[in-house]
Amino acid sequence: MRERPIEELGIVGCGGAGFPTHVKLAARNIDFLIVNGAECEPLLHKDKELLKHHTADFLKGLRAALDLTQAKQGLIGVKKKYGTLLDHLGKAIDDPRIKLLPLGDFYPAGDEYELVYEASGRLIPFGGIPLNIGCVVSNVETLLLLGRGQPMITKSLTVTGKVPHPLTVEVPVGITMREALSLAGLRDLAGLTVIDGGPMMGRLVDDVDRQVVTKTCGGLIALPSDHPLTRRMGRPQKDNSRIARSACDQCTDCTELCPRALLGYPIKPHKAMRTAQLAAFNDQNYSVESVFCSECGLCSLFSCPEDLPPREMAMAAKKAHLARGVKLTDWQGAPAVHPMRPARRVSIDRLLKKIGLLDYDRKAPLTPVELRVERVRLPLKMHIGAPSLPLVKPGDRVQAGQKIGAIPEKKLGATLHASISGRVSDVSADAITIVRE
Structure with missing residues (x-):
């Protein structure tokens, strides 16, 4: 179905950190290939619209991914409240390996740990990845692009x-x-x-x-x-630390409602808040569990009754502990789902009201x-791994879809392609600029 190898298409994960797709789909003999169509972030509708209007190309890409990974089953995760879309997909599916996975309307249903558990009933081990338990997760748009078989x-x-x-x-x-x-x-x-x-x-x-x-x-x-949301997002970390130090009464609501904690991971946001009153993050291990923080923001934007910043404090602690060599694999045992998880999940409606x-x-x-685009600036690093290596120089003429950046040898990365036809006007350390002629 593809004229070029996947690694030559420059496709990366479209919903998160941009993991190169050709590397993810190098897995073999997996149990579940899970499509993340949960789109749990409020206000965004991209995945639902693509599933509705580009169904054929999406399913073509999903079938190709199933073939490549030799997956036993492909599960399309979509919230059950979108009944019309689920009916549409159900009628379009013509491969017995592909099933629909109706999801609850909670945040963060699209978190990889949440989605893997909902799909397979399995929990990712401490410091592990979905592949460790026979799963691969891919985004709707990523599979759509794979189905088209053209450069991204x-x-x-x-x-x-x-x-x-x-x-x-x-x-x-x-x-x-x-x-x-x-x-x-x-x-x-x-x-x-x-x-x-x-x-x-x-x-x-x-x-x-x-x-x-x-x-x-x-x-x-x-x-x-x-x-209030934009003001909070723009608040400096020094102000977050001051607020945490002065106002947190250690009620632990942030930990009680933490999605990762409810799945059984040892994250405790209230302890990250407590460190602001005790000592610098890198001086002690009191908040070391913060390395498990998914940074979903539920604790800061919903759970805390005083609108304090536990997410921001957990992120600061996470950064400090990872920098000094702490690894998630340092923890022994295995996660176990909290018995109150179903009751403590936060619906999107409640979240929208709160924020x-x-x-x-x-x-x-x-x-x-x-x-009509007259100019594009293409960063060399739009993915996890090493930046793409420029294959063009200023003055070169390029066509839309032409490869202009390569994966460094023996490095994790993605190729880069011209998104418009024109002339290369600049090649810097971090981007290639093309202007239309």
Whole structure:
């Protein structure tokens, strides 16, 4: 089905850190290939729209992945509340290896640990990966791109928030975020702040004219700059530490509702909060369990009754402990699911109310757009691993889909392709810029 090997297509995981797809699909004889269509981040609709409108290419890619990995079963995880979509997929599936996996409407249903457990009933071992228990997880868009069999030169994303017309679009990789926002009718960003990704785990965009849509960008959300969420996301770590030191009363709600803790992992966000009152993170082991933090943000944005920053403190502790050599494999034994897990899961509706986003919870249909792109800036590192090695120099003329970056020898990485036809105007240490002629 493919004219080129997967490693020559430059496809990476489209929903997270950008793990190179050709490496992930090198696994063999697995039990489950799990499709992450949970899309648990509020406001984003990209995966649902792709499953609805590009079903054939998606299923083609899924079948190819099943063949490559020799998986016994492929499970498509979609929330059960999307009954119409599940019915549509059920009618389109024509391979006995492929089954639907209806999921609950909770956050973070799309977390890899959560999804693997829901699909297989198995728990990823301490410091392990899904492959250790016979599973591989892939994103909807990743499999769609695999089904097309073409180089990854476009990216689908939802553009929403305080915009005139929320939508999901497919655009060339490397366009500016301002260009992407304009497709939803947003041209004046005065008083607005943009989030790259979802409201729970996304990051604030510093410069919409400089920062570009990458291979891992799943959404852009524009919110008022004075919205409580954007204010919290922009708060310096020194302020988080001060707040944690002065206000936390150790109620442990952050730990009691932590999704990873409910799966049986030893993460304890309240202990990371406590360290702010005791000593620096790297001076003692009191908060060492923070290395298991998934950074989902539920503790800070929902669980804490005082709106304190346990996620941010756990992230700081995690960084400090990992830097001094702590490994998740240092823990003995195996995780065991908490008996109260079903009752303590947080629904998306409750989460939307808590973080003040109900007014922005709108449909964002997949919409064809006409966009003449005059310039793209293609970062050499849009994936886990080593940056791509440039194969072009300033002045070279390239065609859309042409390979312009290679994987360094014996390194984890991904190839890079021109997303528009034109002339290479710049090759820097971190990006290749192409302008249309």
